[in-house]
Amino acid sequence: MSRSGPTPSQTIGPFFRFGLDWMTGRDLVPARHPGRLVVRGRVLDGDERPVPDAMVEVWQAMCVEAPQRWTGFGRCLTDEEGCYQFATAKPVAPGDGQAPHLELSLFARGLLQRLVTRIYFADEFSANASDPLLRRLPPARRDSLIASGEGGTLDFDIHLQGPHETVFLAY
């Protein structure tokens, strides 16, 4: 029997907290970092109910004045209200025409493989307008990838289904 070939994905299941919460990295930058902002949101199912057993991970490019032990990685397990939160600073634009963004992975009971999406920033109006991924999306769905908010706090809810369903990516 040939065993070569990629290993398939399986769900994270409901009982992962004790195995994965040793590395919850909710702060990608320290408290007084210049340009520090909070990205937060809720994970909601098809009935708009919170998903309390999800894990959100973000990966991002280097920010300006990155701290010495920069990893660009954050992990947050959702709470009973389906909420997650990260503190970070806006990544430097990749320089290939793409607007600054975070990569986001979502794992949960009921997801047989992760869902991948991106968080863009509402105040990057002109960069977003020419971003090659955002430009591919119908205008009605485009906004699901843009975090909204004023000042240092941005909101990015993840809708798994429904009229506001978030755009999820394949690659």
Place this chain on the structure above:
Amino acid sequence: MTEVAGDPSLTVDPPYDVPEYGSTAKRAPHQPLVLLPEELMDPLGPLFGESPIRQSDADLTGQHDGEPLGERINVSGRLLGPEGDPIAGQLIEIWQCNAAGRYAHEVDRHPAPLDPNFTGAGRCLTGPDGSYRFVTIRPGAYPWANHPNAWRPAHIHFSVFGRRFAERLITQMYFPFDPLLPYDPIFNSVRDQAARRRLVSAFDWDSTQEGWALGYRFDIVLAGRLATPQPGSP
């Protein structure tokens, strides 16, 4: 379960919407995924650098004052890229229930005993040749509420980081000849039979230690793709 062997239209990974697995109903997206062109993918993964991993984190039988109950096993294998190239220095995390089929998790209500000497969580970094090794106990089967008389086959959850964002994978390792495998909607959510078999570890004499522990081998190959049948397609 219907076996569909060698069908080239099947992808390795399971679809999101699997009616036999009830939790997908309100969580599987309905809209088609949007294909991210390869040139737009972020090339680098996270730089864990000095992860706080200790050698003892890979021995799940040595995390408490006493020995856990159950059948001691060695679980080892290699983390590989799509061409069989070893992936060195990357994080592998595992978690599992105890020998009685109970997780050390507050939400688990299965009336089987907790084991004060077993938490069931471990982690390690892969070696230069992509190899990893855990010492643990064989997890038990346990019931779940998905359908009448539903039981999960014994499994160990694996979370692995590849070299870049696209290679991130969470999966489950099963045991050979488990009679529950044909009945499990999560295992069988992988529609391609050959791919499904790759989730089953192999009994391994080479890592079986005389007088101490049986060995199981589980290699993990990262494809670096997330291309799934579109929602709504069969």
